[in-house]
Amino acid sequence: MxxxxxxxxxxTLTVLCCLLPTPLFLSAAAEKTQxxxxxxxxTTDFNFCRQSIYSDPRAPTADRVVLASITFTNAYFNATDxxxxxxxxxxxxxxxGNPDIIKGLKSCLGNYNEAVRAINEVLGDxxxxxxxxxxxxxxxxxxNLRACENGxxxxxxxxxxxxxxxxxxxxxxxxxxxxxxxx
Ligand SMILES: *[C@@H]1O[C@H](CO)[C@@H](O)[C@H](O)[C@H]1NC(C)=O
Ligand SMILES: *[C@@H]1O[C@H](CO)[C@@H](O)[C@H](O)[C@H]1NC(C)=O
Numbered sequence: 001m002x003x004x005x006x007x008x009x010x011x012t013l014t015v016l017c018c019l020l021p022t023p024l025f026l027s028a029a030a031e032k033t034q035x036x037x038x039x040x041x042x043t044t045d046f047n048f049c050r051q052s053i054y055s056d057p058r059a060p061t062a063d064r065v066v067l068a069s070i071t072f073t074n075a076y077f078n079a080t081d082x083x084x085x086x087x088x089x090x091x092x093x094x095x096x097g098n099p100d101i102i103k104g105l106k107s108c109l110g111n112y113n114e115a116v117r118a119i120n121e122v123l124g125d126x127x128x129x130x131x132x133x134x135x136x137x138x139x140x141x142x143x144n145l146r147a148c149e150n151g152x153x154x155x156x157x158x159x160x161x162x163x164x165x166x167x168x169x170x171x172x173x174x175x176x177x178x179x180x181x182x183x
Contacts, residue, residue, distance in 0.1 A: 034059070034060055034061075034062075035062060035063065035064065035067060035178075036050070036053045036054065036059045036060070036062055036067060037050070039053070039067060039171070039174050039175055039178075040053065040171075042174045042177075043167070043170050043171050043174050044167060044170050045167050045170075048167050049167070049171050052071075052074055052167075052168065052171065053067070053070055053071060053074075053171070055074075056070045056074075058070060064175065064178040064179065065126065067175050067178070068122070068126055068134065068172075068175050068176070068178075068179070069123075069126055071168070071171045071172050071175045072119055072122045072123050072126070072172050072175075073123065074168055074171075075119050075141065075165070075168040075169055075171070075172050076116065076119045076120060076123060078164060078165055078168050079112055079115050079116045079119060079141070079145075079165055079168075080116055082112060082158065082161045082162075082165055083109065083112035083113065083116055085158075085161070086105055086108050086109050086112060086158065087109060089105055089157075090102065090105050090106060090109065093105075100152075100153075100155070101152070101155070101157060103151075104148075104151045104152040104155075104156070105157075107147075107148070107151045108148035108151060108158070111144040111145065111147050111148040111151070112144070112145075112148065114140070114141075114144045115140075115141040115142075115144040115145050115165070115169070118137040118138070118140040118141040118144075119137070119141050119169075119172070121137055122134050122137050122138070122172070122176075131179040132179075134172075134175075134176030134179050135173060135176040135177060135179075135180060137176075138169055138172040138173035138175075138176045139173060141169045141172065142166060142169035142170060142173065145162055145165045145166045145169055146162075146166060148162055149162040149163075149166075
């Protein structure tokens with residue numbers, strides 16, 4: 001008697017406490033996942049992406065426009081810094097260095113100018129609230145950064161900088177996908 005009435009009670013309690021709250025808990029957790037984290041999950045290097053985006057205090061509540069502003073600005077400053085570094089290296093080496101390296105650095109300068117131009121175009125468009133071609137421009141930047149690295153045929157003196165710049169452009173590309181279909 002006691003057993004047969006306890007078992008259904010236990011089953012009911014089990015159902016109530018384990019099944020019912022689960023969907024509520026899951027939906028609350030899903031709502032809390034920040035867009036920046038969702039974006040970083042789609043990049044080539046999650047930890048790098050998270051570190052880069054969360055260096056900006058707006059990251060936790062950022063929507064796609066703020067995220068684009070953060071990520072393209074990061075990419076812009078990084079690429080301009082490396083562009084200036086390349087220009088200074090070309091000056092420093094002058095006519096005296098390895099001709100292959102100088103040739104590589106000179107074409108990198110063109111590549112970085114092109115990448116900076118593409119990234120800057122997105123920043124201007126964001127400012128004008130005209131959300132077109134962000135994906136194309138991000139890919140254009142990334143293509144140029146890869147061309148810089150490949151131009152040295154395995155003897156690049158700026159691999160670390162290029163790897164960083166390529167990762168930043170990849171983050172921009174993932175963010176740009178958030179603008180594809182609804183504008
Ligand atoms: C991440 O990638 C998936 C699969 O391509 C896509 O459905 C999703 O919208 C992307 N999310 C973000 C935030 O980029
Ligand atoms: C930007 O570039 C510099 C020089 O390559 C690098 O040290 C720095 O970590 C980069 N910044 C970001 C946010 O990745």
